[in-house]
Structure formats: structure tokens, C-alpha cells
Amino acid sequence: MATATSACNAMLLMAFVVAAALSTPSRAQSPLQYNFYANSCPQAEATVRNVTEGIIAKDRTMGAAFMRLFFHDCFVRGCDASILLDPTANNTQVEKKAIALRGYDAVNKIKAAVESDCPGVVSCADILAFAARDSAVVSGGFASFAMPSGRRDGTVSNFIEVLQNIPSPIFKLQELIKNFAAKGLSIDDLVTLSAAHSFGQAHCSFVNGRLYPTVDPTMNATYADTLKTVCPPPGSNGGDPVINNNRVTDPNVLSNQYYSNLVTGQVLFVSDQQLMNSSYTAAKVANNSADAATWMGQFAAALVKMGRIQVLTGTAGQVRKYCNVVKS
Structure with a gap:
């Protein structure tokens, strides 16, 4: 899953120095739950699975794209969907600007389907986790396995934190x-x-x-x-x-x-x-x-296990309506 490019090497030393000075918000440590949406949106996982399966059926390369998005999301700021946020006037250097990844439109499509069932209930962070699990099932022939949920979406996305956290393809x-x-x-x-x-x-x-x-x-x-x-x-x-x-x-x-x-x-x-x-x-x-x-x-x-990294739960973070923008 190594993804940093050689073009970024010149920036790494500066990135580490700057990143060390950045403060990271505290993260809720409440455990995730299996079948978290059983009452609030009982069809949530089935909807994610059905849309994910359809997307991969049309383009088989998308299974890997979903898996890679989940890895990138969890390794940078924890599994909080920060990888999905678009640049804004106040923050032009978001995570997705650091490396070219695929699948953003596909995640938005899944989110729209879930929102039509249960508006404002299912986080984008959980959608990424479910889609990665379902990609293993569709693209790997895995028996379906339980993925705990209850993640909340973060509100911060920072280009430099990608350079600090994602392993390089030249790592020893x-x-x-x-x-x-x-x-x-x-x-x-x-x-x-x-x-x-x-x-x-x-x-x-x-x-x-x-x-x-x-x-x-x-x-x-x-x-x-x-x-x-x-x-x-x-x-x-x-x-x-x-x-x-x-x-x-x-x-x-x-x-x-x-x-x-x-x-x-x-x-x-x-x-x-x-x-x-x-x-x-x-x-x-x-x-x-x-x-x-x-x-x-x-x-x-x-x-x-990876999906539990630095999760936001409880009242921390938010549940975005659209995965690419923070809910104001």
C-alpha cells in the first residue's frame, strides 16, 4: 500500500518538521459496535453492499480503489473520511491533493443511496469501511465478515499529514x-x-x-x-x-x-x-x-483492526450529508 512518489521526496524533511508542530485533536476512544445501525438504519450495510457490488461489476478495478481509499483514510488521521474532503478557499491543501487516488465519485454514489434511505444517519467513514469489506468479498471471494461501525466523520484534512503517515514505496x-x-x-x-x-x-x-x-x-x-x-x-x-x-x-x-x-x-x-x-x-x-x-x-x-485506528465516535466529529464537504 506504499504510495508516496519520488516527486515528494524533496518536501519530506520540511513536512516532518511542520507536522511535528501541528496539534492533533483528541479522539474519542469508545469502541465501535457490530450492527451499529440496526435500529437507526437497518438497511445501511445492505445498501452499501448492493451499490458497491454494482460499481465493481461495471469496473473491476474499483475493488482495489475502495480498498486503497480505506487504507489512506485510516493511516492519515484515523478512519474519519478526511481523505474524501475537497479543497476549500480556507484549505486548498487537503489530503486528496497529496496523491492521485480513484473512487471519490463512487463513494459519493454510495453515500447518496444511503442518504435516500436514512438521511443524516450513516457516516462517510463507515461507508468507506463497509465498501472495503465488500470489495474483499466481491474481488477476493471472501465470505462476508462483520465490520464494526459507529465511526464519525472528521472535519480536518491536511496534505502534510499524508507525507507524514503514508508509508513510502521505498521504505525498508x-x-x-x-x-x-x-x-x-x-x-x-x-x-x-x-x-x-x-x-x-x-x-x-x-x-x-x-x-x-x-x-x-x-x-x-x-x-x-x-x-x-x-x-x-x-x-x-x-x-x-x-x-x-x-x-x-x-x-x-x-x-x-x-x-x-x-x-x-x-x-x-x-x-x-x-x-x-x-x-x-x-x-x-x-x-x-x-x-x-x-x-x-x-x-x-x-x-x-485497521478500521479501528483513531476513530471518532459518540458526539465527536459529525455525520456529513455529502462526503466531500464538511457539514456546516
Whole structure:
């Protein structure tokens, strides 16, 4: 799920200094609840599921887009839908300006459907969580699993906090472990959730450092050659094409194929290949590659765990009418 671009590297030192000076509002620590909307909007999860399924049926790439939005949302300010907020005259540098993500219009479509059933009840933060869960079901063949809810929507979105919190595609293993630990996630969670790179897309700029001027020796040479047919050398005026994260099997299926690709050096990012750099994580990779059913259970549990990061609950935050704007 590494997503920072090399173009941002020059800004990182300044970003960390500025971010350290920013104060973060306290977050409610009340637990989320399963079936939170049982009385207030009993059809909420079914509505999200039906619209999400329809969106993915029309465009299979959207499953990964929903999953990536949920990850970005939770890792920056906690799972509060701050990733969805549009720029305003008072805040032109919101989270979505830091990295190009897909799916904003799709989330608005889901929200509109839920609002038509139960106006002002279901938060955008919960919609992101439900849509990520449903994407695992639709795009990964998972049995449906319970996703706790009761999140409230935040009112702050800050570009710099993306640079501070989202792991870079060039992170080394210890940096990844530290990044996940800061969010209350374990090494096991890191290995498990990294398989979200079994589907979705990335720009060549995320991987060019492993291809040029020489191929990263940890990358499969044949795989590198195929990537070079799509990804031009930096500065060659070839643009920045989009490539599939998984170029070995179906790029729109969430699966444990990621781990087989990893063992054979057929993954895009430095941060992916780093999972082979310790005996513990390499053993987890091997186990996940061999046992799809166990990995699926672990992925569902880790996704639920990630969805608890710094949530706003109770009377904190708000429930937005439109996901892209704060309710005044």
C-alpha cells in the first residue's frame, strides 16, 4: 500500500518538521459496535453492499480503489473520511491533493443511496469501511465478515499529514514495521495487509527506481524486462504509464497470489520485496502463499483492526450529508 512518489521526496524533511508542530485533536476512544445501525438504519450495510457490488461489476478495478481509499483514510488521521474532503478557499491543501487516488465519485454514489434511505444517519467513514469489506468479498471471494461501525466523520484534512503517515514505496523493512506500529498494527498485520497489492494499479514512477539505470538484483530479471516494455526510463518523455500491481495473474483479484509473486521477485515496490528480508516475515510470506484460507481469515481480521485506528465516535466529529464537504 506504499504510495508516496519520488516527486515528494524533496518536501519530506520540511513536512516532518511542520507536522511535528501541528496539534492533533483528541479522539474519542469508545469502541465501535457490530450492527451499529440496526435500529437507526437497518438497511445501511445492505445498501452499501448492493451499490458497491454494482460499481465493481461495471469496473473491476474499483475493488482495489475502495480498498486503497480505506487504507489512506485510516493511516492519515484515523478512519474519519478526511481523505474524501475537497479543497476549500480556507484549505486548498487537503489530503486528496497529496496523491492521485480513484473512487471519490463512487463513494459519493454510495453515500447518496444511503442518504435516500436514512438521511443524516450513516457516516462517510463507515461507508468507506463497509465498501472495503465488500470489495474483499466481491474481488477476493471472501465470505462476508462483520465490520464494526459507529465511526464519525472528521472535519480536518491536511496534505502534510499524508507525507507524514503514508508509508513510502521505498521504505525498508524496519521503517515499515515502525510505520505500522505507530498505528497499533503488528508485523503480522503488515505482512497480511500488504497482499492488497495483489490487485490494483500504480504508476511507473513508483517502480522506475528498481528498473533504471540498472535492474534491482532482487527483482526477477524476466519480470523486469516486461516492466521495461511499459515503463520508459525517467526523463525520456515517455510519460508515467499506469501498470497493474499484479502482472502475473488477474490484476483485479484480491488474493494470496501476492506472496507467490513476492517469493519469485515479481512485485513492484522496494517496500514489497522488503518482506523477504527477515526470517520472520519471510516465513509469514511462505505460509500465506501456501494457505489461502488462513490468509483470508487473517486479512479480514487485520482489515477490521485497521478500521479501528483513531476513530471518532459518540458526539465527536459529525455525520456529513455529502462526503466531500464538511457539514456546516
